[in-house]
Amino acid sequence: MTVKLKDIAKHLNVSVSTVSRVINNRDRVDEKTRKRILEALEEFQYRPNEVARSLKSKTTKAIGLIVPGISNYFFATVIKGVEAIARQHGYHLILCMSDEDKEREGEYTDFLLQRQISGLVVAIVGREAGFFQKYKNLGIPVVFIDNLPDIDDNFDYVVIDNVKASRELTNHLIHIGHQKIAMITGSLHESVSDERLEGWKKALTENGIPINKKWVGIGDFKQESGYRIMQGFLQQAELPTAIVAANNLLAYGAMQAIMEAGLRIPEDIAVVCFDAIDFIGLIKPQLTSVIQPAEDIGTIAGEIILRKMNQTKMKVFERIMLEPQLEIKESCGYSKQADKK
Amino acid sequence: MTVKLKDIAKHLNVSVSTVSRVINNRDRVDEKTRKRILEALEEFQYRPNEVARSLKSKTTKAIGLIVPGISNYFFATVIKGVEAIARQHGYHLILCMSDEDKEREGEYTDFLLQRQISGLVVAIVGREAGFFQKYKNLGIPVVFIDNLPDIDDNFDYVVIDNVKASRELTNHLIHIGHQKIAMITGSLHESVSDERLEGWKKALTENGIPINKKWVGIGDFKQESGYRIMQGFLQQAELPTAIVAANNLLAYGAMQAIMEAGLRIPEDIAVVCFDAIDFIGLIKPQLTSVIQPAEDIGTIAGEIILRKMNQTKMKVFERIMLEPQLEIKESCGYSKQADKK
């Protein structure tokens, strides 16, 4: 049996409230009794029961986290960011993986709500977020990352400007001489895929390059999907000279297909993508890509939650768009092309 | 304000206990009142407060998880395994990252304890586990993964036999003709590093190959460390023809150093390691390595916790050693060597 407040109190012939006071450093307590209590606390290795505290204080100091999975380096890094902030403030993380499953996402939402979490950071699967209303009603702060819901703009989020990032990535290709640029993206039911496709279109249009629908591949953010789509491109009469992939796995798949077809990267076909975080440095050719500031996304999301928790007026929303970093490596062939600026 | 049992009871002019009964499907309740209650529950969108339930039931259904970090694919996958089991049983995960810091590990231990977790899965940083005694006293099941504490054998764990795995990995090199085999491992304060070094020694000794202390590099499981140690090897008069690295990052670092020195892998120096989970398939040459069944480690750890929770006698310990998989790829040069069997 673990020792509780009452045990300490009884042992010292004082009241539980006095003990509670010294534990929480509240009010005045006589120095002598304080000392005695402190000693007993130590002697009995007393540790407050946080469940009881939570029930009383109505705050669990738990931050719920719903992500598709953590094998993805991006999400692993975001979580690392949230964890850092949480730890600094005595909060903890309840980790839930939706595994790209809408239903599971909904289940976890209810689950976390019942567990009285103090805040939620979520990367939703689709573009709907009906569940969010519940949180709003309860006054629990929710911060969206990655995909954004397709509702009004009245919510907090931390993302990058995907349209802009994709546009710049594509513009880089155009800038170094490419005209025949294909796009491989994920499901258009996700804002991220959709916006990256949008940025690609924008760049082409702005540069007077017609959009070739045959060069748009819609997949699912997995390597297999990039591979398959690229194979499709390769079977067409006219080949693109460059590929924009909406994430790293799609790019890896495309690269496989290109290399298997006996073509060279970037000489025959250039490849660029999002989030090619090659911490290994051994993938050849190294991928030119737009890198999201994943850890910052996590820390900022955490900070927003903490901030919102201590304010009653939740109507002011923080809509954070961070700047991604364009990292030019080998796969775009930049160094081998003339700079036409 | 969220709706509670009392509100429903009052609304229906029944007692809270009756409402509680239908929620938990306990005892007999008149069909009519049950129906009325069920409807009200639905109407008011009642959701039980799990904190209150936990206080009463003295079980939180929370599994604590302490790992160095989740950027490491191995841990990310272990967690995925634990999550699957937890979810199936209505448990949830509290994720803590020690960041390889002993002190932080200890803090999180206390932290989780106060939060009344039902069980703990932990990858300890060093080999000590003084805190473990606390858990033993409280009757909370703890399962160790990865590193094992340097105490008696009276605890539960799920690991692989590192000595054996490392011995087999090294034997594979010897088998295909190598004699000059160097070892790069992590801190010997960790059982994992130590055992992998042990296995390497064993293989050499068994094959009558003398152990050259100059070919033992002690690093810290990071890529930088592998790079630095390999550079040291390369400066010596005699070069090894093969390297055994205790994890993937050490191997990547070594590969960098080898390639920078203008040497080829595996022609000049072969490289093998642990856990080269190359889900990308683009790292060249592909690494021969011993792969730990990470997801299984997670699920089994989760299952042990659930099992132990429902039994009072905690004295019987589950010591699970899973079989890793030796994956022969390109980096050992197998296909280019004659099989001397």
Next chain:
DNA sequence: CTGAAAGCGCTAACAT
């Protein structure tokens, strides 16, 4: 079959 009441461990008025 249903209700009243105790209590999980703690905090915070309120009283002394």
Next chain:
DNA sequence: ATGTTAGCGCTTTCAG
């Protein structure tokens, strides 16, 4: 300065 007591929201005897 310290003690008494009423809950936090729920489950569970124990009566009725």
